[in-house]
Amino acid sequence: MLDSAELLPALHTTFGFSAFRGVQEQVVRRVLAGQSTLAVMPTGAGKSLTYQLPATMMPGTCVVISPLIALMHDQLRSAEANGIRAASLTSADSNREETIDRFRAGELDLLYVAPERASQSHFRELLNAGQISLFAIDEAHCVSEWGHDFRPDYRALRPLMDSFAQVPRLALTATADAHTRADVLAQLGIDAAGLIVAGFDRPNIRYAIRHRQGGFTQLRDLLKEQPGPGIIYAPTRRKVEDLAQKLGEATGRRVLPYHAGLPAEQRAANQSAFVASEDMVMVATVAFGMGIDKPDVRFVAHAGVPKSIESYYQETGRAGRDGDDSVAVMFWAPADFVLARERLSEMDESRRKGERTRLDALSALVESPSCRRAILLRHFGESPPEKCGNCDNCLEAPGVADGSVVAQKLLSAAYRTGQSFGIGHLEKVLSGISDDRIVQRGHDRLTVFGILESEEARLLKPVARALQARGALVANEHGGLMLAGDARAILTGDVMLPVVLPPQGEKRSRGSRGNRDKGGANPLGDPLFEALRALRRELAAEAGLPPYVIFHDATLREMASARPASLAALGEIGGVGTRKLEAYGDAFLTVIRQH
Structure with missing residues (x-):
């Protein structure tokens, strides 16, 4: 086993670092000792170093399985800039024969391939013609059906690696809960003793979650506050293009769109421009990001809710990979959860329960008055302090009120009006405001008409948001609100409903100032x-x-x-x-x- 006196000079020579970070040294030592490992390390913790450094110290070539061509080419550029002999075999490479010759001649430290290629028989034949030092599986959570980003082609990696049984395996991911970690170990044939979990905390990221009120204005203000590169995730292709155009016009910044519906050449050009820029903003669907190894992203914003806490963690983790202060801001509305719960009904029954659990966890995150970071870290099995001091709720604690009685009145109004009306109509009924529509339907004669006390009125909208986020009120095909989920338990008083009262200045994107507080770059x-x-x-x-x-x-x-x-x-x-x-x-x- 190498001691630090031998490892540190290699680290400094190749990367210019005088010390390892976090669990890097622990992972590197296992790799050099020929031990297979699953390393769960937060984005920005230097996962690629854990296979790139050993690759320069071991005889043979490290085969890196990576899910996206753009990610491979980003890492390839960085590796070559550090003097590492690296190449990729992808459909986008025109020098494939040269790369194959270099591999056979033992002239490569790293060979990057996609899982689709790695699973093919002719690739196995190629590997037999050279010497393999290590299999490195990036984004390893993709192998698990329990993971949030399952890729079937990852399942074919185990037979390939089993045919090179003497070669160690290093699986790497930033996002895997305990269940997913166990599945990844099993699917990739790594002993449980080889699990190293570095922790999930990204202390340099400031988390802020705000109710969406005129989302464009909030995003425009964010761009004015954040001069560095940023990513804005939008839920649809149409929204992506609309926001990119309007934000560019309103701020004078270069703002480009990215989604799967754009021509491949335009996607590639926009991505290249973003990677090379020091101040550009990309508005994108979630199709964008996994393939980006850009370390200086200063902010990530969500113009709607992500799919899950895992997705949120991974997407926000694209900010601040260089360790500098960065910001993650989410702007959400109850309609986001309504649509998300509608999509659950379209899924296979086998996946529905797990996805519903993920969505419930996300709704608890957005509606919580407590530390955002603590909620995230507890979700991944950690035991963090109660407060982090670097999220919106820690920096400016919101008020909390008991919304149980108002929730019971709102649910009763929805039920007694036939579960066919939106929040505007229900608010009028509860407030005792009569109009032609209410009179024609006899809603002014219901027992719930006018039962909302004046001091309760300020709670109605926060309560409606909370009920929709948790799935106790869901919309029908015509937009009317129906009782669902734990609505009955709330009505009977078996479940209490605390609600968050946002700060008075919520219309500003406060909590999103990020590294401006510390002066930026x-x-x-x-x-x-x-x-x-x-x-x-x-x-x-x-x-x-x-x-x-x-x-x-x-x-x-x-x-x-x-x-x-x-x-x-x-x-x-x-x-x-x-x-x-x-x-x-x-x-x-x-x-x-x-x-």
Whole structure:
């Protein structure tokens, strides 16, 4: 077993880091010892390093199974920038014969492939013609039907790896609860002793969840507050295109759309522009994101609810992968949950129960007055502190009221009016406001007419939101509200309904200020930092690379602070490995000397 004195020089030479982060060293040691491992590490914790570093130290080629071509090519660029010999075999690669020759000749440290290719017999024959050091399975939760992003092709990986029984396996994921983790271990043939869970906390992300009130205005304000790159997830293709156009016009920012309905060339061009940009915003469906390895995304916003807490965690996790302060903001409305519950009825019975449980957990998250981060972490089996100090509810605690009585009155009104009317009509009935529609249907003669006390009126909308989010009130095909879920238990008083009273300033996207509080990328306004950034942009454009592949902002900030005067001193800066020092060191030293 290698000791730290041998591992750390390799880490510094390749990646420019003087120490491992979190469980990286534990995972790397297991890999180098030939032990198969499932590593559950939060996004931004450096999962790719756990197979890239061993790949440079072990004889043979590490075969990396990754779900998306764009993700492979992002990681390929970063690996090559660090001097790692890497290639991919995908339908988008024109140099496949050259890659095959390099693999057979033992000239590759990393070979990236999609699960669809990895499962084919001719790929197994190719592997027999070379030497394999490791199988690395990225996004490993895709192998499990219990996971939120199941991919059937991942199921074919076990037979492939079993035919190379002596080769260790490293499965990596950021999003897997206990049930999914057990299934991944079984499906990939990894012993339970090989499970390493690093924890799910992303302390640099500030979580904020707001009721959607004029969603465009809230998003426009967010873009004005957040100057860095960002992703906005919208629920439909039409909404994606509408928001991208309007937000671009309203803010003057470059805002592009991304969804599966766009031509492949346009999707690729928009994605490339986003990856290379330092301030662009992408409005997208969830089709966008898994294939993005962009570390400097400063905010992720949801213009509606995601599918589940797992999806929310994964999607928000695309912010702040570089460790800098970032923001995750969700704008939700009761209609989001109504539609989500309608979709449940269209699913196979075998999946419906699990998806309903996931949706209930998500509704509890959006309606909770307690710490958002604590709810997330408890969902993944952790025992976090009660408060994190970096979410909207911790920073500005909302009021909480007992909405049980108002809920009983609202549910009674829905039932007694025939479960055929929307919240506007029910509010008039409960408030004793008569109009032609109410009189014609005799609703002014119901026992619920006018029973809402004046002090209860302010609770009606929060109660209606809470009931719809939890599925106690659902819409019929005509938009009328019907009783469902635990409505009966609420009516009989067996279930209480606490409701969140949002802060008075909710119309502002407060809680979404994120790294502006700490000054953004350049908190001290250092002109040297801006000069280093300008040089990075110039070098990136010349090389056809995203700026972050050259150096992360954190590396440039350390350069601006330390002001190294020699290549040796520059090489001590975090993130400056041997290959990058050789390629870019003189150029950055020149700029530093000028300041």
